[in-house]
Amino acid sequence: MILGVLKEPSPETRVSLHPEAVKNLVAAGNKVQIEKGAGEASFLSDELYKEAGAEIHERSAVLESSEMIFQIMPLSESERKGLTEGKFVIGVYQPLVAKELMTEVASQGITLFSMDSIPRITRAQSMDVLSSMSTVAGYKAVLLAASQLPRFFPMLMTAAGTIAPAKVLVIGAGVAGLQAVATAKRLGAVVEAFDTRPSVKEQVESLGGKFVEVPGAVEDKAAGGYAVEQSEEYKKKQSEMLEKSIVKSDVVITTALIPGRKAPILITKGMLQQMKPGAVVVDLAAANGGNCEGTVNEQTVVVEGVTIIGSSTLPSTMPEDATKMYSKNVQNFLKLLLKEDKINLNFEDEIIKGTCITHEGSIVYQPLLK
Structure with missing residues (x-):
């Protein structure tokens, strides 16, 4: 050939x-x-x-x-x-x-x-390009956030006083999200993670993150490990729960995608207004419209004092x-x-x-x- x-x-x-x-x-x-x-x-x-x-x-x-x-x-x-x-x-x-x-x-x-x-089955794991490239993206997303954040990631005990650790929220605990959790934890941040699939709770916790759980999520084993569309009632509860975590976070990394559909908006402008000045959002769903209102694919913008990095090409970096x-x-x-x-x-x-x-x-x- x-x-x-x-x-x-x-x-x-x-x-x-x-x-x-x-x-x-x-x-x-x-x-x-x-x-x-x-x-x-x-x-x-x-x-x-x-x-x-x-x-x-x-x-x-x-x-x-x-x-x-x-x-x-x-x-x-x-x-x-x-x-x-x-x-x-x-x-x-x-x-x-x-x-x-x-x-x-x-x-x-x-x-x-x-x-x-490539089908997301056990036999195809060694061929799974999405998982491989998501590993790169999740790792690099945290480094980008750390370089933009005007604060330290780890807690520091210094002669000038104690510096509190950064609070990081990862939305979507797939391959990219889990790699982001692991990387942020290694950098010394306090890490939380959210996913509509309760089955990933154990994985998040094994990496040192706290799982933000919203009861009532629907999982579909036929979806090949991807998240699926949720009911309007669940979305409302999810938004309320996520808002509490988002507004207290220094960094939010979003990875939520539904194959073949526009990425769901999870961070509204109202939430951005409540976030800390200087906070950073890295939106890995930018190519599909983004999980954050205000995201522009392949650009870094500032909305309501929050830096939003829209990137879908991190593996190329x-x-x-x-x-x-x-x-x-x-x-x-x-x-x-x-x-x-x-x-x-x-x-x-x-x-x-x-x-x-x-x-x-x-x-x-x-x-x-x-």
């Missing part, structure tokens, strides 16, 4: 395959082509890829001759139209959000695998390790998709079926069809 890895458009700094993955893929009988300079932003030189067995080419040559193309960010419209029918593309396409784009991709005869659609993690996820997925350097489109496999979005001119991704 001829595999082609493209350089990502700015400001993305990651690259789809690390030289370690390239070495293994070449050893398995595949030919790997890398666009010139594809790994530079991740501190991976062309020489490292050559040593791993890859060939270095210009972008046009990689697009033309590769049977399977890797680029994390979606290909441009002109590049998609230039692909011959039947080519395979692997990236992160957010199919439940970019529905029109999926229709276009299908009409062009491209077989698309979107790594953010740590490209070296983020690339290693993403690449390992892709490499593990390819162990299923490629057998003896040949494509293995086994739609009986839950992982392959759940990750394939378009094939043979049609959308085949069941959640999108529904």
Whole structure:
């Protein structure tokens, strides 16, 4: 199989395959082509890829001759139209959000695998790109908050008196939220966490955080570990309970997302008005509208004296390790998709079926069809 890895458009700094993955893929009988300079932003030189067995080419040559193309960010419209029918593309396409784009991709005869659609099952954990990148985002969110907060995170006993520790609230205790809890705790903050899923209470507490529990939440095991839409009555109780924690916090990190829907507003302007001057909100749901009123994606704004950092690209700020993690996820997925350097489109496999979005001119991704 001829595999082609493209350089990502700015400001993305990651690259789809690390030289370690390239070495293994070449050893398995595949030919790997890398666009010139594809790994530079991740501190991976062309020489490292050559040593791993890859060939270095210009972008046009990689697009033309590769049977399977890797680029994390979606290909441009002109590049998609230039692909011959039947080519395979692997990236992160957010199919439940970019529905029109999926229709276009299908009409062009491209077989698309979107790594953010890997089923959240035990067997697929080693391929779960969302979990890997959420780990990076949760860690970096706390560091961003600490750099913006005009106070210390830990309690300090000094000759000038005692400095009280910062109070951090994490909303959403998924992978990003739990990593944020762990990181804030390591920095010495007093940490609380909220989630609509009572089942994550034990995980929060094991990391040293206090779980803010609102009784009456609905969980759905079929949601693959994601939060689900709650009743209006629950939302009202949730808002009242969260407001108490939000207004006393120095830092709030929000991670609440519902797949395929606009992010729920959890921090209103009224709450911002009651927060401490200089408080910081890091909104990791910014790309889907944000959990905080006033969030602007990829911008830092000040609303009612509160600094709001809207960021959905934090993995790109740590490209070296983020690339290693993403690449390992892709490499593990390819162990299923490629057998003896040949494509293995086994739609009986839950992982392959759940990750394939378009094939043979049609959308085949069941959640999108529904």
